[in-house]
Amino acid sequence: MSTFWSWWIIGLTVTNLLLILWVLLANRKVAVRDDVDPENRTTGHVYDGIEEYDNPLPKWWFYMFMGSIVFTVLYLIIYPGLGNWKGYFPFYEEGHWTSVRQLEEQQKRALAQHETSYGIYSTMSVEELAEDSRAMKMASRVYANNCAVCHGADAGGALGFPNLTDNDWLYGGTPENIKYTLVNGRNAAMPAWSGVLGEKGINTVTQYVLSLSGAEHNVDLVEEGQKIYAANCAACHGGDAKGNYAMGAPNLTDDIWLYEGTPAGIRQSLRQGRNGVMPAQQNRLREDKIHLLTAYVYSLSLE
Numbered sequence: 001m002s003t004f005w006s007w008w009i010i011g012l013t014v015t016n017l018l019l020i021l022w023v024l025l026a027n028r029k030v031a032v033r034d035d036v037d038p039e040n041r042t043t044g045h046v047y048d049g050i051e052e053y054d055n056p057l058p059k060w061w062f063y064m065f066m067g068s069i070v071f072t073v074l075y076l077i078i079y080p081g082l083g084n085w086k087g088y089f090p091f092y093e094e095g096h097w098t099s100v101r102q103l104e105e106q107q108k109r110a111l112a113q114h115e116t117s118y119g120i121y122s123t124m125s126v127e128e129l130a131e132d133s134r135a136m137k138m139a140s141r142v143y144a145n146n147c148a149v150c151h152g153a154d155a156g157g158a159l160g161f162p163n164l165t166d167n168d169w170l171y172g173g174t175p176e177n178i179k180y181t182l183v184n185g186r187n188a189a190m191p192a193w194s195g196v197l198g199e200k201g202i203n204t205v206t207q208y209v210l211s212l213s214g215a216e217h218n219v220d221l222v223e224e225g226q227k228i229y230a231a232n233c234a235a236c237h238g239g240d241a242k243g244n245y246a247m248g249a250p251n252l253t254d255d256i257w258l259y260e261g262t263p264a265g266i267r268q269s270l271r272q273g274r275n276g277v278m279p280a281q282q283n284r285l286r287e288d289k290i291h292l293l294t295a296y297v298y299s300l301s302l303e
């Protein structure tokens with residue numbers, strides 16, 4: 001702040017304070033007038049027959065005002081309020097208070113608290129944590145803040161976002177698998193097939209995929225579909241179509257679908273391919289939070 005504005009603010013503030021002080025002191029006593037009965041002195045204003053006594057401020061009120069002025073003066077000495085005056089607070093390192101330093105100290109305290117609460121959990125294994133109801137309660141809040149937008153508040157998933165409460169995994173459900181998913185994220189790569197198989201081929205292999213989970217399908221196309229599957233799909237989804245954790249290729253033999261499991265939905269998955277993205281958390285969340293979340297996800301499918 002330039003010197004001019006600094007003095008401008010100081011001038012305004014001090015002038016105002018002095019004015020208030022003057023008004024307060026000037027009204028302490030009521031001028032004595034001969035023509036008025038001192039016991040029944042009114043201001044002379046009449047409103048609907050109601051008159052107003054001309055009395056000074058009650059004492060307690062006066063002292064309250066004086067007290068607030070004393071407070072103001074002390075405040076303006078201790079804290080920065082008068083232009084460039086930084087305030088004088090001997091208990092602070094540099095002799096004065098700043099909002100930045102207050103924030104830093106609060107953050108330091110919050111961090112220390114954070115470390116004691118998460119610190120214990122970092123030393124526990126995922127399996128132990130999953131059984132610890134206090135830890136899981138804390139984890140559920142971290143989950144709600146960071147994961148619920150995609151996986152749902154109940155972790156039940158949605159179209160394209162896997163259910164985390166079942167035992168069906170794209171990338172594996174061991175603590176190591178889950179932690180890897182959280183730390184590094186996952187990027188599924190199911191290629192698009194319309195160019196390779198054409199609409200006819202897509203429909204044929206769709207009938208085979210439907211047959212794998214016992215859904216209604218065209219029996220005549222299954223044999224042909226199986227051939228297409230073996231040539232194009234088995235590398236990722238496995239010869240038995242049970243999926244592959246390393247690729248994130250889903251198990252096609254169960255009735256759990258990441259995308260729609262209807263004939264139209266499966267054809268759509270095949271036509272355009274699917275590329276689900278689980279965002280990496282390593283630059284978003286601290287390691288101890290990821291550890292806690294790993295245990296949380298692990299605990300969801302324990303029952």
Ligand code: HEC
Binds near residue numbers: 235248250259
């Ligand atoms: C390069 C590996 C790869 C190949 C080859 C591949 N897939 Fe996939 N497939 C995946 C991955 C990975 C996903 C999961 C996509 C995602 O999570 O977004 C997937 C998803 C699917 C889905 C959706 C499953 C669901 O739960 O909604 C179907 C159906 C499917 N694949 C069928 C096939 C068929 C049929 C073929 C052969 C024509 C095939 N895939 C070839 C990797 C592959």
Ligand code: HEC
Binds near residue numbers: 146169281293297
């Ligand atoms: C922007 C949306 C999004 C957010 C946020 C998100 N995820 Fe995911 N997550 C996904 C998608 C999409 C997949 C599936 C990736 C695929 O298709 O292969 C996934 C996959 C996963 C998997 C693998 C599941 C399996 O079957 O192997 C786990 C575990 C997981 N997420 C946990 C979490 C946790 C815990 C958080 C919170 C830190 C989180 N996710 C935040 C979108 C999200």
